[in-house]
Amino acid sequence: MASEATTQVFDVITRPAKWLFFAGSGRFSAILVLLAALLLQIYDPPFLSNFRDRVFDYYQQSLPRIATEPRPVVVIDIDENSLLNLGQWPWPRSYLAQLVTNATQKGAAVIGFDILFAEADRLSPDKVSQSIPGLSDELKAQLATLPSFDHIFATEIAASRVVLGISVSPEIDGANNYGMDRVPSFAALGKDPKPFLKTFPALIGNIEILDKAAAGRGMVSLDQDFDGIVRRVPLANKVGDKIIPTLALDMLRVATGRNVVIQTNDNGIVGFKIAGTLVPTDTKGRIWIKYSEFDPEQYISALDVINDTVDPARLAGKMVLVGTSATGLKDLRASPLTSNLPGVEMHLQLLENIWTQSYMFRPEYVALFEWIGTLLTGLTLIILVPLAGARMTLGLLLLVGTIAVSSSAYFFIYHSVLIDVTYTLFASTLIYITLVYATYLSTEQERTRIRTAFALYLSPELVNRLSASPESLVLGGEEKEMTFLFCDIRGFTLISESYKNDPQGLTHLINRFLTPMTGEILDRNGTIDKYMGDSIMAFWNAPIDNPMHPKDAADTALQMIPQLSKLNAELKIEAVAEDRIFKPLRVGIGLNTGSCIVGNLGSEQRFDYSVLGDPVNLASRLEGQTKDYGFSIIIGENTAQSLGGYAMIELDLIAVKGKQDAVRIFGLLGDQEHCDNQKFADAKKLIDEFLGLYRTRQWVEALELTKAMQESNPRLSTFAEMYKTRIDEFILSPPPADWDGVYRATKK
Numbered sequence: 001m002a003s004e005a006t007t008q009v010f011d012v013i014t015r016p017a018k019w020l021f022f023a024g025s026g027r028f029s030a031i032l033v034l035l036a037a038l039l040l041q042i043y044d045p046p047f048l049s050n051f052r053d054r055v056f057d058y059y060q061q062s063l064p065r066i067a068t069e070p071r072p073v074v075v076i077d078i079d080e081n082s083l084l085n086l087g088q089w090p091w092p093r094s095y096l097a098q099l100v101t102n103a104t105q106k107g108a109a110v111i112g113f114d115i116l117f118a119e120a121d122r123l124s125p126d127k128v129s130q131s132i133p134g135l136s137d138e139l140k141a142q143l144a145t146l147p148s149f150d151h152i153f154a155t156e157i158a159a160s161r162v163v164l165g166i167s168v169s170p171e172i173d174g175a176n177n178y179g180m181d182r183v184p185s186f187a188a189l190g191k192d193p194k195p196f197l198k199t200f201p202a203l204i205g206n207i208e209i210l211d212k213a214a215a216g217r218g219m220v221s222l223d224q225d226f227d228g229i230v231r232r233v234p235l236a237n238k239v240g241d242k243i244i245p246t247l248a249l250d251m252l253r254v255a256t257g258r259n260v261v262i263q264t265n266d267n268g269i270v271g272f273k274i275a276g277t278l279v280p281t282d283t284k285g286r287i288w289i290k291y292s293e294f295d296p297e298q299y300i301s302a303l304d305v306i307n308d309t310v311d312p313a314r315l316a317g318k319m320v321l322v323g324t325s326a327t328g329l330k331d332l333r334a335s336p337l338t339s340n341l342p343g344v345e346m347h348l349q350l351l352e353n354i355w356t357q358s359y360m361f362r363p364e365y366v367a368l369f370e371w372i373g374t375l376l377t378g379l380t381l382i383i384l385v386p387l388a389g390a391r392m393t394l395g396l397l398l399l400v401g402t403i404a405v406s407s408s409a410y411f412f413i414y415h416s417v418l419i420d421v422t423y424t425l426f427a428s429t430l431i432y433i434t435l436v437y438a439t440y441l442s443t444e445q446e447r448t449r450i451r452t453a454f455a456l457y458l459s460p461e462l463v464n465r466l467s468a469s470p471e472s473l474v475l476g477g478e479e480k481e482m483t484f485l486f487c488d489i490r491g492f493t494l495i496s497e498s499y500k501n502d503p504q505g506l507t508h509l510i511n512r513f514l515t516p517m518t519g520e521i522l523d524r525n526g527t528i529d530k531y532m533g534d535s536i537m538a539f540w541n542a543p544i545d546n547p548m549h550p551k552d553a554a555d556t557a558l559q560m561i562p563q564l565s566k567l568n569a570e571l572k573i574e575a576v577a578e579d580r581i582f583k584p585l586r587v588g589i590g591l592n593t594g595s596c597i598v599g600n601l602g603s604e605q606r607f608d609y610s611v612l613g614d615p616v617n618l619a620s621r622l623e624g625q626t627k628d629y630g631f632s633i634i635i636g637e638n639t640a641q642s643l644g645g646y647a648m649i650e651l652d653l654i655a656v657k658g659k660q661d662a663v664r665i666f667g668l669l670g671d672q673e674h675c676d677n678q679k680f681a682d683a684k685k686l687i688d689e690f691l692g693l694y695r696t697r698q699w700v701e702a703l704e705l706t707k708a709m710q711e712s713n714p715r716l717s718t719f720a721e722m723y724k725t726r727i728d729e730f731i732l733s734p735p736p737a738d739w740d741g742v743y744r745a746t747k748k
Contacts, residue, residue: 030382030438038374052420061337066292076305108315113162116220166178166219175204176204177205180203196269219237222346224333235248249354252351279354282364294338366418378431440503478598482615484553485589486535486619510534524553561632625745643668647680
């Protein structure tokens, strides 16, 4: 019979595992997570690219570009001081003509305006004469003969190398398309680059007299991401069928005197060749700006240039940008390093990136490598986690993460290549968590199956009885007076959580607990009724008669406590050796004696040798009360009456949850020898005196004794606090006049 039961248990446990190993180990769920992650990586939705941009921002914040000296670019800044001294913007263009003249004379290699001149100068003499009422016709005619400021400005532009700013426009309304026919053509190496460039319907250019005089023209428009940060700048866009260069690109063309070549392949734009040097971009012709820290020393006040008080060395041989940092002119932008930068700073950074070849780039194949990295890391975890376990594979995941992050940092620091490993690490971590959780869930399910299967195990006494009299294998039972024991680990849920990555360790722990507890039961003629996870139910006086069953049950309960202390000492040593937190095991034990039905209970298809009756339920309820009363062993009144001379203390008169009748309960502290212990005698006297006051409604005096309990014996703190809370409630809401001292429990 036992052999058959063991075989049935094995089948119950292993049968699901044989066909659910793959799914049960979490691999199926992990594969679904991996597929979703790979598809998301291919689709690359905005939130994912935005997160990646933030990662690259962190790269730049951690290691911004170190500007090389001498710096090739300076800015003539229309700053607050210039506006204060020369008047509000826009200035007469004669001022700008003087600015160009002085900058050119001091050796500026090329001058680029981050400004549009889409309308004639309203401050020119001929325009002023039309806007001032009351002027005589003669005075108007004299003013009209003076040269316009636009003409003066154009003359100086023509005498220098000046690139004017233009702006692409997303709308036709308000655009003028001035100077589009004078935008220089690009040479193409490979496929036609136009399909890969961002297209706009129109542009806003400069008035003809200025545009004709300029050596070049380029976009001052800056693409900013949803968060307002300028990270990538297109080196060219397309208006209609015309390729429009950015301001920096055309300044370099004018400075070098060489045409720009756009290099393409089947996937898109590879980069722009300037004076034989390839500037790599993404397939849309955009370049990642590698920012250096903002340096106000690169900014020269326009007032100083116009007044010709600037040191010539600051302009000689430099590429010069003309822009504004004045807050009121609202040309402010944000970079990964700093918010509220002058917009002209982005052009300065772009020019320096290209000139010193210190730009960042992210080749298209990097995205493929990142995708392959996610695939391989995910598959490795899916294969290894169920086989090698969570702890070992966690180390592998940390190792892979360290290598990935280090590699990404290496390529950024030494090659300015942008590689995002955060998505791969996030996806891998999610897969790892899925697998570990599935393993934990499988362990819990396995534990449930084991609990069910344990019901097939038979006690040794019952096996002997069935062997001697097989005819007893029929349904039915007999009424006998018996003693019942329930033992349960306190806080087992928290303990099991610490073993969620080590289910075998949890099983081993339960076995180490159950083995000595079971030994104590069997050594004193007890019968194991069942194991319920971390709980034991046992009884005495069946199937073998035992007239000393209350004493044997009490001795068993008392011996369980030192056995538990011994086990905790071993567990503490192991925890220290393994450098993990030690969580001691604590138990609650309930004992009760009474008449029950014992025998083969169940159905004709399957039955167990078990017990049925109200005293069994009461024993279980008493075990549940140990936590509230602070005593490890609580026994019922019938059991206490059979244990003359044992160290017991009356605790309460209680009607446990689910029962109307009250029972007197006792805390069992030791055998006859323990009665001579002075601490026990003092505690018993104090509690007996307290219960007398409590049951006669002397609340104030009883509360004073709860304090005395806590001061004299800290082990009574839980007991004292429980009664203190109860008395406080009775003071607020007194019990009825016919109260008999019974407390009705509200929980099991």
